[in-house]
Amino acid sequence: MTSAPGRRSSTFTRLLRHGFTDPSGAEQLLDTAGLTAVRNDPVLLDALGATADPDLALLGLVRLLEAQDGATARQELLDTLIAAKPLRDRLLGVLGASAALGEHLARHPGDWRALVTYEPRDLHPGVEEFERGLAGATDPVGLRIAYRRCLLSIAARDVCGTVDVAQTAAELADLATATLRAALRIAGAAAPEDAALCRLAVIAMGKCGGHELNYVSDVDVIFVGEAADGADEDKALRAATRLASHMMRICSETTVEGSIWPVDANLRPEGRNGPLVRTLASHLAYYQRWAKTWEFQALLKARPVAGDLALGEEYLAALQPLVWQAAERENFVADVQKMRRRVVETIPAAEVDRQLKLGPGGLRDVEFAVQLLQLVHGRADASLRSGTTLDALKALAAGGYVGRSDAAQLDDAYRFLRSMEHRIQLYRLRRTHLVPEDEADLRRLGRSLGLRTDPVATLHREWRRHASVVRRLHEKLFYRPLLDAVAALAPGEARLSAEAARERMVALGYADPAAALRHLEALASGVSRKAAIQRTLLPVLLGWFADSADPDAGLLNFRKVSDALGKTPWYLRLLRDEGAAAENLARVLSAGRLAPDLLMRAPEAVALLGDGDGGGLAVRSRAHLQQEILAAVGRADNAVQGVTAARGVRRRELFRTCAADIVGSYGTESQPVEADQGALVDLVGGAVSDLTAATLAGTLRAVVREGWGDTLPTRFAIIGMGRFGGHELGYGSDADVLFVHEPRDGVDEREASEAAHKVVAEMRRLLQIPSADPPLLVDADLRPEGKSGPLVRTLKSYEAYYRRWSLVWERHALLRAEHVAGDEDLGRRFTELIDPLRYPADGLGEDAVREIRRLKARMESERLPRGADPKLHAKLGPGGLSDVEWTVQLLQLRHGAGEPGLRTTRTREALAAARAAGLMSEEDAGILDEAWVLATRVRNAVMLVRGRAGDTFPTVPRELAAVGRYLGYGPGHAGDMLDAYRRTARRARGVVEELFYGGS
Template sequence: MPVEGRRDSRFGQLLRRGFTDPRAAELLLDGPVLRPAAGDGVLLDALGATADPDLALRSLARLAEAQPADELALLLDTLLAAKPLRDRLLGVLGASEGLADRLARYPADWQALVAFETADLHPGTVEFETALAPAIDPDGLRVRYYRALLTIAARDITGTTGFAETAAELADLATATLRAALRIAQREAPADAAACRLAVIGMGKCGGRELNYVSDVDVIFVAEPADGTEEGPALQAATRLAAHMMRICSDTTAEGTIWPVDANLRPEGRNGPLVRTLSSHLAYYHRWAKTWEFQALLKARPVAGDLGLGAEYQAAVAPLVWRAAERENFVSDVQQMRRRVEESIPAAQAERELKLGPGGLRDVEFAVQLLQLVHGRTDPELRHATTLDALDALAAGGYVGRQDARSLDASYRFLRTVEHRIQLHRLRRTHLMPVDDVDLRRLGRSLGFLGEPVEELTAAWRRHTAAVRRLHEKLFYRPLLDAVARLGGEGQVVRLGQAAARERLEALGYADPVAALRHLTALASGVSRKAAIQRTLLPVLLDRFADSADPDSGLLGFRKVSDALGTSPWYLRLLRDEGAAAENLARVLSAGRFAPDLLLRAPEAVALLGDPAGLHPRERSALSQEALAAVRRAGTPEAAVAAVRGVRRRELFRTAAADLIDAYTPEDSPAAKPPAAVLDRVGHALTDINAAAIAAALRAATAVTTPDGAEPPTRLAVIAMGRFGGHELGYGSDADVILVHEPREGVEEQPAARAAFAIANEMIRLLQLPSIDPPLLVDAGLRPEGRNGPLARSLASYAAYYRRWSLVWESQALLRAEPVAGDVELGARFVELIDPLRYPDDGLSDESVREIRRLKARMEAERLPRGADPTLHTKLGRGGLSDVEWTAQLLQLRHGAQVPALRTTRTRAALTAAAAAGLLDEEDAAVLDEAWVLASRARNAALLVRGRPLDSFPGDPREAAAVARYLGYEPGEVGRMLDDYRRTTRRARAVVERLFYEG
């Protein structure tokens, strides 16, 4: 056959065998180094079976070129003759460019792969110690380490070992390396070695014998004086030895680096001494250690140095580990650890993260370790350091469903294997899935996906991460639900056991696990379709409840809603089929009393949680039309107002639910909204809800006081004041109003005034009828002459009063006046009347400014409740709402006539306008705005949590933790929340004192 024909034929063969650059491959195969072996199809077949045939061939050519002339033939002959070597060597060369570089530097190391003795097929620490023993200096240790790593990779790539065996071998090699490094350090400093007993404790994946190819090796050092040595000098000697050992492993030289040794898991981390005595370790763990430190100690294992001392350390800390779940803040600590891991991932990398991303390796490890800490207290069989061994033990003990455990085991093995292959390529530490198709193809082929490697790998990866996400929730809760669903004849929980079930619920934050089990039994026991759906839903819901400050309330609320709606076919279907509905319901039910109380009075409102548009606030016009229609249909004014209350109740729930869901949306989520924007939306929504209710009540009152449908003798308008007029209402705010009327043509002043009083009085009476719904308290105390003046005045009477008697505080109060109900034209004319008072052409006189300051100082002195902490009172405290609002209003009174943008009823808009006009420094405006938003949100949070108004932070620990969660803190960060609030308002107070009192 012509030469060209042979080349074309081989070109096709190379393509079929998976080469992506057959031209370059032909050049290498026809080159002088590989030509003697290239004609044998055996070599092409072996190359085609590798993860990256092109890389394998390039690396083989490099290795061959690096061979001494007398060794090249041996390499090629052995390669062609011995299939085990061929598979091992080419498998490594096709998967790891990093190891190929090492082989090119040390070309004789390929012979380590020629044969494995039976005893070496699964070597342990002893075998690796033997392999490293000849090393007498750090560089020699590095060379021998990589030679041993080559053999581990060869067994891994060819399938001689699976993931678990490979991870164990890597940990054993790390153990042997630490021992060799310590031996070198001791040889170089014999006096230090003689002065102390030093034990090296393996932590993390090294301690758990599940190490990666490229990873920090976590350790803790413990030391004791040798006989005849004082403790101080002994610890100094031990510290020098430990630091030297770390450098031997961590330093980078011409021979590369082995891996960093990380001792930051020690007591006090980087700030603590590198080496401590055993008693010092124990003193720290007894007094200062945090929950995560005990979780880390699950994997503590003596690995080097004085193994007797290491065993003493392990025996001493083990009881502390298994009592960690009894710690007071165990639940909040665990939740905080989990959330910090999630928040530490850059948003752009979250979907590529094998370790920390959703459905990643950390989810599996975290779940297994938490269950170990909870149940290992009473069951020693669970005390394993290796994740998969612990998972097997949890399944065997009935703490985890066997099918769930098998699925989680498979996903964990897959994800760890993917992680190993990614790291093996360049011997670099990474947990990110590649994005380049070339890298994905090599990775897929290394895992056995030979058809469409990229597509098959991506599908498998998505499938396993999705399975882990599902199982992460099921792992905790499925055994609980299986248990309560299978109660024996005497009421004994089957499989998990009542005691274990209570332990788990208590560890997950349930203060009354007995009641929680009772609720779960009521919801999920039996064989009905309803119970089966509940068992599907509850893992997600219980996980969300456990993430809140009050899981018991969340579960109780869910049971009550389910009892009320359980027979409605749409209810469970909504929660089952609309994933967002179940999650939103869990957030709402576990966040406090206000929203659940509203929902339990109208359970059908749960449907709002499944509609993407269901939580958007409705326009005031639509609310008013609905409320007025309800009034028209009602037979009595009381029935009319009851119907209006129903509309208001539903809209309050809509507003509160949207607020809570936004508060619990992670900040890096695309759905996240800035807290200030959410606050503004709540203020507008509550204003519109109350305005619609007042308009409807006014219509009902007019009908009562003007029988037979006759036109009343006067027109009436309701003017909102205070936070109501400013669209800044909180959930517990009163509705401040004043009422203005104008006699109709031909009607005398007195009859008109009597009619206006009757309508206004009836409107207020109807709105304040006793009810289980949140009250709408209408307060007309800001009217002229206060409670001593008429409830409703005519427009002419207002004009006369303001012309003759008006005080500066009344001008200030009118800054927020805005018509909200009744006669629109009359409301507009009232605004025309008061504008010259609230935006005076000449601004304020010095005396008026002094009067406002006096009023503010007197209010601070007299109205702050006795015993209230002025640094935490959101309304009247230092830097709180009153401080910011009076400062903004003083600027409006002074400059509103000249600066049209200041003519607003809204505080934040006034601050923005003042800054834009140069009346307020932008930084000062930002400080005031931040304090006002925070104080407003804190007030809203307190009411959402407690169900009733509070102008400070709750004293009850659970309520305070719930407020903290709403404001974006962890439940265990109440102290930090209060410190941040004080700092923010202290800065605002400094601005207020400078601008309001001095400026």
């Protein structure tokens, strides 16, 4: 009897404690006649409580007991349950996880005995065992009953943990194989004359072919038919088609016992529009001429399972070579990626977040990534040719194609997601890949996976965690830029032989293939994991090196970096796994001397080339750089160590900037060349200027700290001049500066001046100490009185000088003055002091304009190197930097007081402001901007290529070609580059003649 309202019986409390969600209903069931033993037996209650859904398990047990044929049979079942723990766990486990199998047991109450024969250490049955289980079936109904009986045993092993998810999937595939054979046997018995006319092979595809089937899934097949000895081929194919159709109906149609699963033959040539059965020759002709990329991908899992197995093996032998040639097809990787995207796009919006199979981070992400890697690398490595996802993933990790950690995470996630899918389908034995929304369903699902503490919340957390891992690794592996390039290689080159490497290098333009081959042998020989990864990378890297003007230098530099970092565990993993890292490195190492030289001094900077969340090539702000440098100086024991640390940061950041510039100029296979070349000029100029400012700030801090502690007797500021003040420094530019100081209250001016001079002298000394780091030359020649004047002045001294003695050229120079380091307030007041000089309220008189023009002409005649071609001199030649800058600066001097936009130290900003103010036409502004950007790019290119500064194009052909490659000109087009430069400069000179010399 049930408990009275408001009171709970001890049974009710026990049921609640055992995980029943409806203890009142369970109590009523246990009061049913014949269940006293269950209610009173703590062992049985514990077993029920251990199931995924105790309420469902109890209901299933009650129905099974009621279905037994008489009291004796019921008692036998109860006694066996109480006495035999293995049966108890298996039977109740199935009843608590699968309402569908509970219904099957209620309809066939004797089938519970099928679970008695399986012991925990026992068997993982194969096709033969399942065939014996299906042998008695002679019609579709009998086949369904026998199939469910076999399925019952698989589910029991699954829910009890006797087998893992991969073994369960393999057993389901073996049961499907046995079922297809039984169905074909039944179809053949129904039409023996058809069976006699033909040979029919059934090829399993998809998850069945891959030994990884779900509980409920379409079973994908392809049929191959041939005429039996002496039979007419057309008649034989018609007979084979009738047999195949009948076999499909036997499995797919619904009877009083339900259906087994649909047999789907739409993966056949031409899909549902093609003939159901083809001869082997017809299959081969189709795949050779018409098949699409996805059809070869599908053949990865092809496996003969039923009918004429010898014919099935002939089919595999004929088609497998085509599978491993598929990666050579044009746009192969892009086709596979496009197909994956199409799958995602077809998911209804309401289901995307619940899709275990097709959604982002789902099972298909793992499968597609693994299959793509197999098809690309399996041409040369037969160990990768498994149709089973987890086996293939293990082989990819063993071969070095996937990192061990990545492979382990994918394996773990795939197993979890497949377990979820299995348990969802097992409940109703319905084909679904959607995570349920009902709380009770989620609770049962979580408990079935062993999540007993807050199962719903824990399930969601684990599911999202695994899906996130899958999506991240899918993007990392599936869209890895290396794959397109590897796929384009000829067969056998994915693992280079010595001869193939030599031939490829000669063909790609390596000037010294013998030396290059030695580098390859040093990098890729041996059986180590490192060598295996190098063999995977090198074919691709060689192609990228060959895309440069100096492939030999690229390969040599790669060997040097690899030798320096070879024992560092992250290095090769970064190149293999981190998207564009390998291509970025190839571009950087083959683009010239500067970037490789910087990298060789600190090879660990390779890590910046990755595309991780940190955005490795994104240049850092001045504030960020200054914070890091000042912190490093603060940790140093003395000024020398502090400046050494600052120069180390500068070296690393110069490399980052060089690499970003090179990659932006060359472009990558996934990112085309930067369209706005001006953006790259601004990036380099701003980054190098910010880095110089931060380095000077750190050096100043180091000197002051060592000589005076926390406070210098005088306020001290550094003013950037020239390109430094204009945020336009190049890789090899000196830092033009002015030094200004102001004695602190109560400090004697002489003492303050001595301190300021000591600071300047010590800063210059420390920055010029010979080291492996790039030099930073501080030039103060733009100070009042030039080299004859004091290195540092007080603010009042500057004021007095500029008021009484300043010359036109000094006003001109002050247009680029900007505070860059030291006391900010002092820097601001210096800027306020000079603004009336550089932006005079009454503009410039004609005498001053004539003086500026005279100075420019004198500079060009005196400084242009003897023998240099003026038309190709990027700084002083016609239409070069000097022409554009002096033209813009003349406008600033004349109109800056009335046009706020002109009050900037940056050339391109001032040029844009002059156009906006109507001081020049849009066309003229565009011509000058194009010329200035190009001339700046030429100077940057020369420094990158030669490792030393220069204003003219190199004369060495290979260096000239490298400059051309940086500027976007391919092999053999150096002449076009020079012509284009002359043309751009000539147009700019025309504008300069009008605006600068024309007196406008």
